[in-house]
Amino acid sequence: MSKTPYKIYLTEEEMPKVWYNLKAVMKELPPPMLNPGTLKPITAEELKQVFCDELVSQELNTTDQYIEIPEALRNFYRMFRPSPLVRAYCLEAMLDTPAEIYYKFEGTNTSGSHKLNSAAAQVYYAKQQGITSLTTETGAGQWGTALAMACAYYGIDLQVFMVKISAEQKPYRKTVIETYGGKVIPSPSNTTEAGRKILAEDPETTGSLGCAISEALEVAMKTENCRYVLGSVLDHVLLHQSIIGLETKYACEKYGIEPDLIIGCAGGGSNFGGLIAPFMGAKINGKADIHFIAVEPASCPSLTRGRYAYDFGDTGQTTPLIKMYTLGSGFIPSPNHAGGLRYHGMSSIVSKLYHDKYLEARAVEQTKVFEAATTFARCEGILPAPESAHALAVAMDEALQCKESGEKKTILFGLTGTGYFDLAAYRDYNEDKMTDYIPTDDDLARGFATLPKVD
């Protein structure tokens, strides 16, 4: 049988031994991060106060196209990688499309998403450096879970500042993190100055990601042998996620699959950036003709309606300034069930590629996303995370366009995770209680008003 298998599993020996550094291939680099006080490019020394040394080196590396994945870290990766590249035979049949549809599925590990690729790497380097504890923030909870798994594996203490409303709405996420030994602190908390200040001003606050970041940063700065880790946006996180794209590209080459279209959801941009990395490199070098689409929620449209400007990474305005497509750090995303895509900005690499017209961006409304997710679950068996289903919705659109036009395109999308912890959202959709939110121009203007003046 010469038919492509349903699931292409590379062997563990075929798993990439390097990451792909897209910045070493780009014709023009993204502008550097700036120190918000001096407006000068941030230095490695400044970054090392917060992040592990090796991660800072990776963050600033613009020359090495390939960066080795240490052998010991590859042993951890072998517990959940290579992940499958799946041919969506049943979805193709259901849509009655001449297109071939493939998806790279990152949801086969307990954290339920691609986040573990970077969590494993970041905790590995922390361990190497003799760091004994880490702090982070989490909203939807996928990052917190992945990090707790990695910290359990390497024996490192973890404090997760979880937005209070999320901790209350998703008690089971908290339980998973605790089962892996992580300490979950609903934020704002009494354990930090930042938290106490916010609670004094508003004892009833349900918290925000900005506040959780401030608390996590404060603990990292004040605790010996402690560092802060972040699950998206930054260049080193995209670097780690490039293992998704490398595996995908190798599987495609092995089976003679030539994608015309690669689609991913984009929140902070790490999964999308990782998936496209080696394909984009080939495109930049004129070796491939692939169309890339980043899909974001219509409720938080940083690429499709944002500005390309220097902005803070957090709502507390404490981080270095990053040149990116942004809605302004003060933009308040309206309620949307894809918590992982509810971020005001976008990776500077993805932003630069978008600005230079190497990729397209589309915004999708959430009812359409859940319609696609439900269809997919019923024919392909996997219950997608709402985030992942953004990419799926556009992949299905494109497959239906092929049906119209008769084109036999090869469509590949990233299915970043599973929706086991998003069932309240599925219930709303099933019961017809889900609505769409699209920010008005006034909403956007209020967000843009919070952009710092840099130039």
Next chain:
Amino acid sequence: MSKTPYKIYLTEEEMPKVWYNLKAVMKELPPPMLNPGTLKPITAEELKQVFCDELVSQELNTTDQYIEIPEALRNFYRMFRPSPLVRAYCLEAMLDTPAEIYYKFEGTNTSGSHKLNSAAAQVYYAKQQGITSLTTETGAGQWGTALAMACAYYGIDLQVFMVKISAEQKPYRKTVIETYGGKVIPSPSNTTEAGRKILAEDPETTGSLGCAISEALEVAMKTENCRYVLGSVLDHVLLHQSIIGLETKYACEKYGIEPDLIIGCAGGGSNFGGLIAPFMGAKINGKADIHFIAVEPASCPSLTRGRYAYDFGDTGQTTPLIKMYTLGSGFIPSPNHAGGLRYHGMSSIVSKLYHDKYLEARAVEQTKVFEAATTFARCEGILPAPESAHALAVAMDEALQCKESGEKKTILFGLTGTGYFDLAAYRDYNEDKMTDYIPTDDDLARGFATLPKVD
């Protein structure tokens, strides 16, 4: 590198094309099911009123060692099979044992367990027979989810009678089933005579599996082109689950793994019976020397403290009589978080093999089970279902015994599923709120008093 990989994935071409019928190999057959009215062996015609024709043939087949898996069904299996056989390198290192530990992991599909193996087969045969709707009951919800997935794939209507207390305690299980298009009816309901009768007697009842079975059976009998399906206990369910054992055996042979010990959890016995089937066949034929251990909860000890007797399969006492190890259909299992193991009886095949001393049984208390589950999650990354963790707990015991004795045994256990929907139980464990329940001799006597008089 000649080291066994972390995860052994067979190719889709290597996936078994047949099931393994253990009854064709057994030296002595389990006694036949009896009609509870006449006490005569049940006939195919009687069974066909409730079950699909082909499933009845499989149920009664005692001669064909191999039964073909239809090509079209194998295409469905390819969406989630072959499942991985994993070498627990990290668990071995953590336990510092000379033993090799392997687990066959059935939790990689959205239903989260092995149940989909039989759900897919049963719905396939229903479709072949022109059946347009199915009914079933579900307690913990894994079976209901698996069946909803299979019904979505084949386009068959499904009504799931879900024990009312479970539907309330596990609302997300209900949501998953509904997302796959299944209709969930909390039981007892007003939709059946049986349900209305029970509600009239006790409007506040929280339901029971016995009642849910009665309602599902009633609808199946009264509805045109409708049949009832069951997720465990019966011989045809064990037959379908033998794909677990066949894949495991083939993977072992391919990599030169010779298990000394095979361990599985046992509720109704279908996963355990399926995992051991071809290995037990080899043992019966004198071709392998393997020790088998069925693990059950101390709170519901049908093998270790039950009687080998004819009994009803349901608490409503409506099914045919099955010769099995049982605590009596009226036995009320004390609360235990492994809902899938909270059943009074045991597969007649597993019971007969146990009676004839081909296997050992052990009972484990739930705090010990969750201790093992948490340890496993932290070093192997997978969050196990409480049911599966019963097998894990005994595998860890055996590995530690090897450490004592210095023996280099090869231990293999079945990891039947994931614990994403059992986080309330994990939370209880994390917060030290979990207690153990062991039935007293008086509790058992009350159960045994409900056994029917047959001889």
